[in-house]
Amino acid sequence: MPRSTVPPESKRTRAAHPSPELAPASAARERLAAWIAEKGLKATRQRDVIVDTFFSQTGHLSVDDLLNKVQARDANIGAATVYRTMKILTDAGLASARHFFDGQTRYEAALDRHHHxxxxxxxxxxxxxxxxxxxxxxxxxxxxxxxxxxxxxxxxxxxxxxxxxxxxxxxx
Amino acid sequence: MPRSTVPPESKRTRAAHPSPELAPASAARERLAAWIAEKGLKATRQRDVIVDTFFSQTGHLSVDDLLNKVQARDANIGAATVYRTMKILTDAGLASARHFFDGQTRYEAALDRHHHxxxxxxxxxxxxxxxxxxxxxxxxxxxxxxxxxxxxxxxxxxxxxxxxxxxxxxxx
DNA sequence: TTGAGATTGAGACTGATTCTCAATTTCGAT
DNA sequence: ATCGAAATTGAGAATCAGTCTCAATCTCAA
Structure with a gap:
């Protein structure tokens, strides 16, 4: 059952020949650090975990899916923090929110991506x-x-x- | 402040030269009666009020707006009934649900209308x-x-x- | 007129998301 | 390294649109 345009293994492949589509997660982390500095926000362990988790995925991730994956790494991170962090990523232009068939917001990585x-x-x-x-x-x-x-x-x-x-x- | 493609007075104008866009509310009521008969549903006073109210409006109406106008005619009609009736109208192809900027469902009359x-x-x-x-x-x-x-x-x-x-x- | 079955209104419930708030953490200034 | 103002956190309450439940009521074919 196809789940996304981007097959899972392509993430690894991308490192070899630079893709115009998806910047590496590290670039996203840098951009987020800049945004955080600019806005007077603070860097936290929770945000790092959430951002790393988000950018290690491909496709369109619901908050719930993301929360599950985040809690697999750190069970103490709450849903509210995931919601808050995804909002920051969106404001920073690093993620974009989508609403498809159901009522859930899904996020996709947005760094250096064309509109589509x-x-x-x-x-x-x-x-x-x-x-x-x-x-x-x-x-x-x-x-x-x-x-x-x-x-x-x-x-x-x-x-x-x-x-x-x-x-x-x-x-x- | 423009609110809709269809200015309010055009509803009256339409009777003069037949419009391909919007069938009169009476046609909608007939179609609904047929649908109700076909599905073994029952005609009720509440549904009549809701359907009349809906088709006397133009544009894209939220359930809340519709509920207010319905309750102005009959204060005892509850929100659940409006939700239920709009679902029936949608199933019957007489209304269509839209989701725009906010989280609310808006309905527009769909009878004999083109896709747009x-x-x-x-x-x-x-x-x-x-x-x-x-x-x-x-x-x-x-x-x-x-x-x-x-x-x-x-x-x-x-x-x-x-x-x-x-x-x-x-x-x- | 009758009764099976549909419908109703009220309020409980749901699911996604946001808000509140006390406790904790961050980070620039000391 | 320490301090403290300000940001952040998690948990649970609150919100919001919409659905569900259920007892009471209504519809309509027989």
């Missing part, structure tokens, strides 16, 4: 990312026609991925 | 609808490239509407 949109399988919940500048251009044109200046957008395509098209179980 | 997407002003929350078949076609093409069969999509453009571009108050 998502294809979501309604059956297995695989999430595939894509970029299409012609769509973007048309969006801008439409907005201009209506006098809008667009600052962000959300484009999500829901359907069945290749694997799920042949299966008959009802989509969730 | 939305431009949303982040400052005044005006919602403008648009259709663009070239964007739709490109979406399908992208999905096909990734082996997906798309069943629905969500495209929302967020930014500042013409009126709000000249104002300096911070966007909400």
């Amino acid at each position: 949109d998502h294809l979501i399988c309604t059956r297995c919940h695989a999430i595939v990312e894509f970029e299409n500048e012609r769509i973007e251009a048309l969006q801008d044109a439409v907005a201009r026609q209506h006098g809008f200046v667009v600052t962000r957008h959300k484009l999500e395509l829901y359907g069945l991925c290749r694997a799920c098209q042949t299966l008959q179980n009802p989509p969730r | 997407d939305h431009l949303i002003c982040t400052r005044c929350h005006a919602i403008v609808e648009f259709e663009n078949e070239r964007i739709e076609a490109l979406q399908d093409a992208v999905a096909r490239q990734h082996g997906f069969v798309v069943t629905r999509h969500k495209l929302e453009l967020y930014g500042l509407c013409r009126a709000c571009q000249t104002l300096q108050n911070p966007p909400r």
Whole structure:
């Protein structure tokens, strides 16, 4: 069952030939340190654990998933701290929040990534990312026609991925 | 402050020259009656009030707004009934649920309406609808490239509407 | 008119997230 | 290294939209 555009092992592969997509977790940690200094925040052990855990994952991670992984490393870290830390990462531009099929916020690493949109399988919940500048251009044109200046957008395509098209179980 | 593509008075205007956009509320009531019969549901006074209230509005109505207007007509109708009724309208294809900037579900009348997407002003929350078949076609093409069969999509453009571009108050 | 079954309103409940607050930790100034 | 103001923490309470439960009520075909 496909779970993400980026297969797990690619994280290791990336070190070999520099990827334009995903900066290494260490870069994220540096950027966070700069942000923390700039904003008068403080570096804490908990934040380190959460940030390391987050950047060692790929794909779109729910807070709950992240919390589980974080607590596997340090059982004393609470949910509130994970929520708070992900908000800081988002403000710092290192993560971005997404809302797909369910009510949960999912985060993806955002450092040095292009804007992209998502294809979501309604059956297995695989999430595939894509970029299409012609769509973007048309969006801008439409907005201009209506006098809008667009600052962000959300484009999500829901359907069945290749694997799920042949299966008959009802989509969730 | 613009609130919707469809200005309030247009509802009356539509009767003169038949609009392809919005069927009259009476047609919706008939369709609902058919749906209720088909599904073995029952017609109730509460549902009539809610459906009449809903279809006498235009634009994108939150459950809370709708509840207020419903209770102005009958203070005894509870929130749960409004939630339940809007779900029925949605199942019957007479309303469709949308999720924009905040966590609230908003409903719009769906009877005989084309699919369309939305431009949303982040400052005044005006919602403008648009259709663009070239964007739709490109979406399908992208999905096909990734082996997906798309069943629905969500495209929302967020930014500042013409009126709000000249104002300096911070966007909400 | 009757009764099975649908519907209702109120309030309890849920799940995600935020808030509160006392205890703890950080870090620049000493 | 120590101090202390200010930030952070975890736990649990609070919030918020929405759903569920259940006893009382209503609908409608027979």
